[in-house]
Amino acid sequence: MEIEITSATPTRYWHLLDDGRVQCDLCPRFCKLHEGQRGLCFVRGNQNSRVVLTTYGRSSGFCVDPIEKKPLNHFLPGSPVLSFGTAGCNLACKFCQNWDISKSREMDTLADEASPETIARAAEELGCRSVAYTYNDPVIFHEYAIDVAKACRARGIRNVAVTAGYVCPEPRAEFYQYMDAANVDLKGFTEDFYYKLTGGHMEPVLDTLKYIKHETDVWLEITTLLIPGKNDSDQELNELTQWIARELGPDVPLHFSAFHPDWKMLDVPATPIETLFRARELAVNNGLHYVYTGNVHDKAGQSTYCHHCGHLLIGRDWYELSQWNLDATGACSQCGTRCAGVFEGEAGSWGSRRLPVRLRDYA
Numbered sequence: 001m002e003i004e005i006t007s008a009t010p011t012r013y014w015h016l017l018d019d020g021r022v023q024c025d026l027c028p029r030f031c032k033l034h035e036g037q038r039g040l041c042f043v044r045g046n047q048n049s050r051v052v053l054t055t056y057g058r059s060s061g062f063c064v065d066p067i068e069k070k071p072l073n074h075f076l077p078g079s080p081v082l083s084f085g086t087a088g089c090n091l092a093c094k095f096c097q098n099w100d101i102s103k104s105r106e107m108d109t110l111a112d113e114a115s116p117e118t119i120a121r122a123a124e125e126l127g128c129r130s131v132a133y134t135y136n137d138p139v140i141f142h143e144y145a146i147d148v149a150k151a152c153r154a155r156g157i158r159n160v161a162v163t164a165g166y167v168c169p170e171p172r173a174e175f176y177q178y179m180d181a182a183n184v185d186l187k188g189f190t191e192d193f194y195y196k197l198t199g200g201h202m203e204p205v206l207d208t209l210k211y212i213k214h215e216t217d218v219w220l221e222i223t224t225l226l227i228p229g230k231n232d233s234d235q236e237l238n239e240l241t242q243w244i245a246r247e248l249g250p251d252v253p254l255h256f257s258a259f260h261p262d263w264k265m266l267d268v269p270a271t272p273i274e275t276l277f278r279a280r281e282l283a284v285n286n287g288l289h290y291v292y293t294g295n296v297h298d299k300a301g302q303s304t305y306c307h308h309c310g311h312l313l314i315g316r317d318w319y320e321l322s323q324w325n326l327d328a329t330g331a332c333s334q335c336g337t338r339c340a341g342v343f344e345g346e347a348g349s350w351g352s353r354r355l356p357v358r359l360r361d362y363a
């Protein structure tokens with residue numbers, strides 16, 4: 001697609017091809033671009049024989065959310081997180097649950113002008129412990145996300161990535177230097193699912209999960225959206241959860257969330273709650289310590305239990321914390337076994353509030 005590029009920030013991960021096009025090397029799509037052409041993500045394009053980012057400094061909106069909504073259940077529970085995104089996406093999921101943002105080709109979506117410094121200041125003034133790069137995938141606004149993350153770190157604010165993990169190794173290593181926590185989607189557990197329903201491949205996502213877990217100090221949680229008849233068979237869920245237990249270890253929390261018909265998948269029904277119960281039970285039987293249900297009301301499936309003695313550690317009712325049985329070091333108050341995660345003293349008290357923020361008020 002050829003469209004005039006009006007805002008252009010230079011980027012690093014690309015190279016010139018012999019035929020005069022440029023290849024973007026940020027994600028495994030490796031878009032090969034003619035002059036003036038944009039990549040599949042729509043926000044990066046070829047301008048003057050180099051790849052530029054067109055959405056630097058502009059956002060589709062800001063909101064203070066509970067950290068549990070990302071979802072992260074083991075990272076500063078109960079704390080508020082300033083969340084924002086831009087536009088576009090580097091996958092093409094037919095079941096996209098955020099398509100108004102991810103498929104946006106209207107730069108009107110990017111209403112809020114937002115410098116990294118303003119975002120960091122807003123987060124601090126709003127009492128947020130972290131800033132989340134979410135709503136659409138931060139992979140594609142790499143340079144902007146990193147500059148925001150640096151400004152946040154300078155003020156003691158943590159950084160949280162919500163991502164599909166579809167990124168090349170070099171930019172991945174740069175990006176995760178600045179992150180403190182990540183929730184990575186593992187959208188299914190067959191190459192066929194990834195190829196047919198997301199337009200991507202599974203292996204790079206598995207590589208990202210292993211990289212975050214084994215090569216960084218970033219706190220990692222995983223989300224799998226269960227789509228009836230597409231990725232919810234016992235066999236696929238057994239393979240997925242056994243892979244997590246074997247390759248990442250039992251302490252990585254896994255969230256199974258419910259699909260609702262959207263975007264190009266209106267012919268598939270919403271996920272029955274029984275599917276979420278079945279998936280959770282199967283994951284626990286495969287050795288995972290912390291498995292959650294999401295997008296449904298299920299107090300038991302959204303609470304955290306001690307994997308050693310079974311004691312309720314953190315009770316949750318939607319995004320509200322109802323019980324807290326961890327000591328100041330994050331250990332079980334009954335048996336002393338440490339709960340995996342990032343806990344600093346008391347539970348936060350943000351609750352389930354969702355507070356839209358006008359960033360220009362903080363400029």
Ligand code: SF4
Pocket residue numbers: 024025026027028029030031038039040041042044045089090139140
């Ligand atoms: S980041 Fe965008 S332009 Fe670059 S390879 Fe991925 S989809 Fe293509």
Ligand SMILES: [Zn+2]
Pocket residue numbers: 306307308309310311332333334335336337
């Ligand atoms: Zn215990």
